[in-house]
Amino acid sequence: MWCRLGLSQTSATAGYQSLKISFRSETMRASSLCLVFGLVLLMARTSEAQPHASVVPKRCCFNFIDFQIPNKKIVSALKTSSRCPSPGIVVTTPRTEFCVDPAEAWIKSFMENHPA
Template sequence: MWCRLGLSQTSAAAHYQSLKISFRSETMRASSLCLLFGLVLLMAQTSAQSQAAGPIPEECCFNFIDFQIPTAKIVSALKTESHCPVPGIVVTTPRTRFCVDPAEDWIKSFMEKKAAQQNKK
């Protein structure tokens, strides 16, 4: 085969290597451009979704505790904002804050007592 093309074996190998290198670089450039284009589209999509949904408020509850907090340790208990995805109550103690499910009986009675105390004032 080398004889028919009039090439020596070393020049054929060099020609093949140069073709292989240029093909790899072209393939790498195309792959890089596709990856970059995909990332730009993903960022645009994510940005559009976050703007449409609006900002998530700071005081939203996503996970709730599964134990009762002694009422003597509760410093404050506030309902989450209405545009939070899940309703909840943020309970603050001297050390930390907890999210409580508003359907819990103990927090319902605490909130009712708190509302009654505020109505007396």
């Protein structure tokens, strides 16, 4: 056999405490195959632990612009979801979208005068 996979499992939990892969091969190809197989198993195991739904919404702001957009150029301004890592406002102009920090005075004024 190319490689031996040793798994130890506790009776209290269904998760694996350790995953040991030991290589036994005479050729580099067999070692590579064993390594790939081990990585695939590890990726499959860790992907099960991650929730599949709604980790981050479609629209979140991670970087904010540092300039003011003229009010006449703004088509829409929408707050990002509360599930986003940081609050933001997505400002849409005829050409593109920008993320604006909601603490900026000019966007606060715009949002007050143009409720959604």
